[in-house]
Amino acid sequence: MNYSQIESFLTIIRLGSLSKAAEQLYVSQSTISQRLHSIEKEYDVVLLNREKGVKSVTLTHEGERFYQLALRFETLYSETKNLKATSGEATISIGAVDSVHNYVLKDIYSKVFHEIPDIRLAIHTHQSNEIYYLIDQNNIDIGFSLQDRILKNVRVQKLFEEQMVMIQKRKTGSVKSKVENSRLSSKKQLFINWGMDYQIWHEKHWGPTSNTFIQIDTAKMLGDFLEEEEMWAIVPVSIARDFHGKGLVDVFLLKDPPPSRSCFQVEKEGMNGRIKQVSELILASKAEIGEIVRPWNP
Known part of the structure; x- marks a missing residue:
């Protein structure tokens, strides 16, 4: 496997087609196809779903796994190529779920970047x-997980805990701040899986998650779906506060509230100086994070 193969694969994914990738890289489509086939043959996998008549590409299960490896390969290649120019810099790799990156820590990342000199941040979902x-x-330096685990040589610290609330398209006039769970229809729910404890609570009121009609896996998809009347979703308060601040939703507490969600900062023991600097600055930002995840006060 070489860089041109990885570059071709990633360009296909980013642009959505082999023809656009070929145009971007100034090579023929047959060259792009050959590079993709070479990877698949070398590792005995199928990376893309090839459906007749469908122009856009989608990843297979193996393709999803290879995509993560390809991103790391690209980062390492770039760092190696620019080793001399960036000899005084360090790349800190951070991993978390989408909702933590986009609604809780995005301003903290900016703070880290501006306050710690000579570092580069690689932020992955x-x-x-x-x-x-x-x-x-050792594929990432600092992680933020919604699960608490005990693992040898890994340090786990709770970073924050936040309330879960219900959101619905904003309406004119006054609205109730608390809602009976039984008044909410599963047919109108936008379901996001917030973990095992949440699923157990959810089943108590609306039965198995298979009863829900729309299931999504990122909070950013909520906006369009919530445009339809009476659609509702349960989200962490950080997401609700962001949507409410933009004038998109009303926020409600439930009579029987969902379990809160916790986020844990995860690191390897004995981390180097630069990683430790970033880690300590994030932990020192708990007050700022606390303001984002503070309980909803109707």
């Missing part, structure tokens, strides 16, 4: 259950 493995394998 991962599922909570992947974070511990990636830390253990």
